[in-house]
Amino acid sequence: xxxxxxxxxxxxxxxxxxxxxxxxxxxxxxxxxxxxxxxxxxxxxxxxxxxxxxxxxxxxxxxxxxxxxxxxxxxxxxxxxxxxxxxxxxxxxxxxxxxxxxxxxxxxxxxxxxxxxxxxxxxxxxxxxxxxxxxxxxxxxxxxxxxxxxxxxxxxxxxxxxxxxxxxxxxxxxxxxxxxxxxxxxxxxxxxxxxxxxxxxxxxxxxxxxxxxxxxxxxxxxxxxxxxxxxxxxxxxxxxxxxxxxxxxxxxxxxxxxxxxxxxxxxx
Amino acid sequence: xxxxxxxxxxxxxxxxxxxxxxxxxxxxxxxxxxxxxxxxxxxxxxxxxxxxxxxxxxxxxxxxxxxxxxxxxxxxxxxxxxxxxxxxxxxxxxxxxxxxxxxxxxxxxxxxxxxxxxxxxxxxxxxxxxxxxxxxxxxxxxxxxxxxxxxxxxxxxxxxxxxxxxxxxxxxxxxxxxxxxxxxxxxxxxxxxxxxxxxxxxxxxxxxxxxxxxxxxxxxxxxxxxxxxxxxxxxxxxxxxxxxxxxxxxxxxxxxxxxxxxxxxxxxxxxxxxxxxxxxxxxxxxxxxxxxxxxxxxxxxxxxxxxxxxxxxxxxxxxxxxxxxxxxxxxxxxxxxxxxx
Numbered sequence: 161x162x163x164x165x166x167x168x169x170x171x172x173x174x175x176x177x178x179x180x181x182x183x184x185x186x187x188x189x190x191x192x193x194x195x196x197x198x199x200x201x202x203x204x205x206x207x208x209x210x211x212x213x214x215x216x217x218x219x220x221x222x223x224x225x226x227x228x229x230x231x232x233x234x235x236x237x238x239x240x241x242x243x244x245x246x247x248x249x250x251x252x253x254x255x256x257x258x259x260x261x262x263x264x265x266x267x268x269x270x271x272x273x274x275x276x277x278x279x280x281x282x283x284x285x286x287x288x289x290x291x292x293x294x295x296x297x298x299x300x301x302x303x304x305x306x307x308x309x310x311x312x313x314x315x316x317x318x319x320x321x322x323x324x325x326x327x328x329x330x331x332x333x334x335x336x337x338x339x340x341x342x343x344x345x346x347x348x349x350x351x352x353x354x355x356x357x358x359x360x361x362x363x364x365x366x367x368x369x370x371x372x373x374x375x376x377x378x379x380x381x382x383x384x385x386x387x388x389x390x391x392x393x394x395x396x397x398x399x400x401x402x403x404x405x406x407x408x409x410x411x412x413x414x415x416x417x418x419x420x421x422x423x424x425x426x427x428x
Numbered sequence: 429x430x431x432x433x434x435x436x437x438x439x440x441x442x443x444x445x446x447x448x449x450x451x452x453x454x455x456x457x458x459x460x461x462x463x464x465x466x467x468x469x470x471x472x473x474x475x476x477x478x479x480x481x482x483x484x485x486x487x488x489x490x491x492x493x494x495x496x497x498x499x500x501x502x503x504x505x506x507x508x509x510x511x512x513x514x515x516x517x518x519x520x521x522x523x524x525x526x527x528x529x530x531x532x533x534x535x536x537x538x539x540x541x542x543x544x545x546x547x548x549x550x551x552x553x554x555x556x557x558x559x560x561x562x563x564x565x566x567x568x569x570x571x572x573x574x575x576x577x578x579x580x581x582x583x584x585x586x587x588x589x590x591x592x593x594x595x596x597x598x599x600x601x602x603x604x605x606x607x608x609x610x611x612x613x614x615x616x617x618x619x620x621x622x623x624x625x626x627x628x629x630x631x632x633x634x635x636x637x638x639x640x641x642x643x644x645x646x647x648x649x650x651x652x653x654x655x656x657x658x659x660x661x662x663x664x665x666x667x668x669x670x671x672x673x674x675x676x677x678x679x680x681x682x683x684x685x686x687x688x689x690x691x692x693x694x695x696x697x698x699x700x701x702x703x704x705x706x707x708x709x710x711x712x713x714x715x716x717x718x719x720x721x722x723x724x725x726x727x728x729x730x731x732x733x734x735x736x737x738x739x740x741x742x743x744x745x746x747x748x749x750x751x752x753x754x755x756x757x758x759x760x761x762x763x764x765x766x767x768x769x
Contacts, residue, residue, distance in 0.1 A: 222463070223479070285494050292496035376487060381453035381498045382478035392458015392481030 190410065197403035214404040224405060226382070227389040231369055234300060234385060238307030239315070239365040245308070246315035246360055247353070254323040255331075255349075270317075272310035280310065281377040288378045298380040306378055307368040314367045315360035318424060322356025355423045362416045362423075369409070450475045452692040455482060455492075455499040457679070460552070462712030469699050475692045492517050492684060500687035501696065506678045507750045509541045509548045518682040520546050525694040528701035536678070536718035540748060548680035549697050550718030552709065555738070555746055556594045556675035558668040559640050559650035559658055569668030570742060572602040574647050575629070576621045583628045585646035587639065590632040592764045594675050595622075595649060597749045601673025608752035615759040622767050640665050653714045656735040667735040669742035676746040678718065710736075 169175055197215070201208030218224050249269055253262065272280065288302045330352070334344040372387045379388065386409060390402050450473075454461065458481035466477050480499070482488040485508045491497050493515060504512060512518045523529050523546070532545055542548045560569040565581045573579070575586055576599060588595055597607045599622055605614035630645065637654045639645045641661035650658075655667035681700070683693050699705055706717040707725030716736050723731055730736050738746070752760055 282490075285491065289494035289496045292498070298496070298498045376483070377491065379480065381455070381480045384481050388483075389458065389481060391483045 193403050194407050194410070196400055197407040199400050199403075214400040215408075217399075218401040218404045218408075221401065223384070223389060224386075224401070227384045227386045230300070230303075230383055231385040231387075234303045234307055234375075235365045235368040237300070237304035238311050238368040239361045241304065241308035242311035242364045243315045243319075243357060243361040246312050246319055246364075247357055249312070249316055250319040250323050250356075251349075254320055255328070270313040273313050277310075277373045281374045284374060285377040292380070300383065302378050302380070303375060303383060303385075306374055307371060308364075310371070310374065311364035311367050314363040318359040318363065318420075319353065319356040322353055322359075322424075326352050359420045359424045362420045366413050366416050369413070450689055450692050452477045452501070452689050452696055453499045454479045454501045454503075454696075455488060455497070456480075456503045457482060460503070460679075460713050462708045464712070465700075465705055465708035468705065468708070469696060472699075473692070473695050475689075475695065477696070489517075495686070497684070497686075498688075499684060500689045500693045501681050501683060503551050503679050503681050506539070506541045506680060506748060509680055509682060512682055513547050517685055518547060519685050519687075521549070521683060521697070522694070526698045526701065528698045531701050531703060531706075531719050531721060533718050533720040539678070540750075542680070548682045549701055551679040551681050551700070552713050552715040553676065553678035553718055554715045555652045555669065556598060556677070556749070557650065557652060557655070557670060558647060559636065559655040559665055560647040560668060561640065561643060561645075561662075561664050562666050563664045564646040569647075569666055570671050571668065572598050572670040572672050572674075574668065574670075575649055576602055576625050578625060578628045578647075582647050584630055586629045587636060587645045587648035588629055588632050589634055589636065589649050589651075592760060593749050593751065594651075596760045596763065597675040597747065598649065598670060598673075601675075601747060602670065604672075607675070607747045607749055608756040610755040610759070612759075615763065618759075619763045619766065622763060626767060637661070652735040656714060656730075656733055659735070660729070669738055669745060671742065671745060673745050673747050674742075675749040677749055 170179075196207075198210050198212065199208055200211040200213060246269075253265055253269075267274075284306050288306075291302075292298050326349075330348050331344050334348045335341075339347065369385075370387060371385075372391055375383075375385050376388050376391070379385070384392070386405060390405065393399075393402055452475050454477060456479060461479050466479070469475065470477055482491070485505050488502055488504060489508060489511065492499065492502060492512070502512070502518075509518075526549070529545065529549070532550060536550050536553070537545055539545070558569055558572070558574045560574060560582075562569070564585065565574075565579055567579055567581075574582065575588055578586055596618065599618045600607060600609050600614060603614050603617040603621065605611055605618075609615060633639070636645070636648045636650050637657045640648060640650075640655075640658035643662065643664075650667070652667060655665065658665040659667070681697060683690070683697070687693055700709065701719055703719050703721035704725045706719035706722040707727075710717045710722065710730060711727045714730070714736075723737075751757075
């Protein structure tokens with residue numbers, strides 16, 4: 161896309177103003193939420209002084225702890241599983257000449273990005289209920305597999321992008337030097353691909369951590385994750401401990417996204 | 429036999445840890461179950477209770493209906509108990525296993541959705557009325573005129589919760605009808621009153637507690653639990669029971685047909701109908717519980733709370749807000765749509 165640089169959006173009048181407004185709209189509510197998580201009173205909107213009480217309350221709440229644990233286990237499981245599958249899919253779709261049906265395969269892999277989540281959720285509800293009935297198993301496996309399924313595109317895209325940026329010459333050279341296919345993969349492809357894999361895994365982790373709809377539909381007893389726990393608070397007045405949990409989740413997400421950025425930025 | 433051996437093995441292995449003798453899976457609205465009461469139940473019967481949250485009656489029903497939900501007890505709202513029963517998702521209660529069944533307050537025994545309480549036991553109940561800041565308005569607050577025919581002092585400072593069933597129930601009773609009225613004249617009056625009143629409202633929003641405390645609203649259509657929390661934050665807030673009629677709701681515990689821990693479920697159902705334990709539920713959720721004699725065990729601030737204990741003169745004015753069907757629903761939807769414009 162090398163064009164003459166005679167047009168840029170930010171030269172347009174008002175571009176700065178509009179982008180500032182967009183950023184304020186995006187981040188101001190989050191800032192308010194963070195500030196109120198340090199509120200001393202038990203209101204989510206009336207300021208009564210600074211304190212860490214709600215972090216303490218959230219920490220002392222067994223339900224919150226259990227939900228955090230479920231969230232982390234599911235997100236880790238889903239990230240590992242989806243990244244492994246996505247890596248294989250990315251290798252299978254890029255380390256070869258273009259083939260018939262390539263676009264179709266891409267669409268299939270990225271399907272969870274296109275289909276409304278509620279459709280997937282209802283479909284999964286029916287299927288998991290049937291499996292639960294048949295096997296009697298009701299562990300976290302369902303959540304992990306379901307999350308892995310919709311995390312695959314998030315893991316797949318950065319890995320594929322990385323692979324497309326790596327040309328085949330190094331691998332060809334390795335083969336020339338009598339490396340077996342496994343050695344080539346293990347010693348050449350995989351190390352080069354690692355930043356993409358890590359980035360994909362992090363995106364998958366964050367996506368799983370965020371999920372509400374699918375989790376709500378297929379969770380078994382005792383499998384509330386943080387987002388479904390927070391959703392459950394809505395009917396009664398929300399307390400600032402929900403703000404405290406949100407702030408912590410936000411911090412975790414920020415850490416992971418920063419890591420993603422550091423891993424994927426172009427090395428000079 | 430295998431389970432028996434397993435249980436024995438567990439008991440033998442569990443010398444250091446206190447092993448639960450059984451389990452119980454409760455599917456309930458979030459932030460609605462007193463942790464202290466659960467702890468008491470677990471200690472008394474050595475049963476481990478697992479609580480899972482839902483956020484709407486519809487989600488809960490969908491999950492239970494899909495089958496193999498793994499839950500033993502669910503807490504649907506009044507209007508949904510019949511649906512569970514019709515679909516065969518819940519079982520009729522064996523009242524001989526529930527000695528505390530006799531504690532159900534008379535007014536909560538022969539309820540429309542479950543006469544004689546053979547399918548469900550009370551969890552919590554509440555009402556929909558008016559919250560008013562008495563500094564702004566000194567007149568009678570026990571009337572739906574507050575939002576349908578607002579006094580001059582309140583104009584432009586009124587909020588109405590965006591809850592179709594509750595708001596239209598209040599307006600219908602105000603117009604002289606019953607909840608889910610199919611009378612075109614009554615519904616015409618409801619429509620005209622709502623549309624005429626709307627310009628005098630400030631907003632249609634859920635967050636009533638904060639805004640009543642901060643005095644952003646002078647009055648709002650409100651649920652009694654929210655009204656009480658608002659009053660605790662701002663003593664000028666008072667709760668009115670419209671004398672034309674106000675809305676009532678109740679959540680109830682039902683026993684699923686495919687429950688695996690039926691004996692523990694009965695223990696739990698009986699346990700929550702003990703007045704002392706019912707009071708623990710109320711102390712946490714801040715609503716009434718429908719169990720006679722629980723008042724004695726209520727926290728001081730709730731025993732006398734006018735939001736929880738309706739004054740005698742208004743006690744009989746409440747009508748249950750059910751999900752309307754047919755013609756009544758058509759009227760409601762049409763009015764609501766017009767109101768939202």
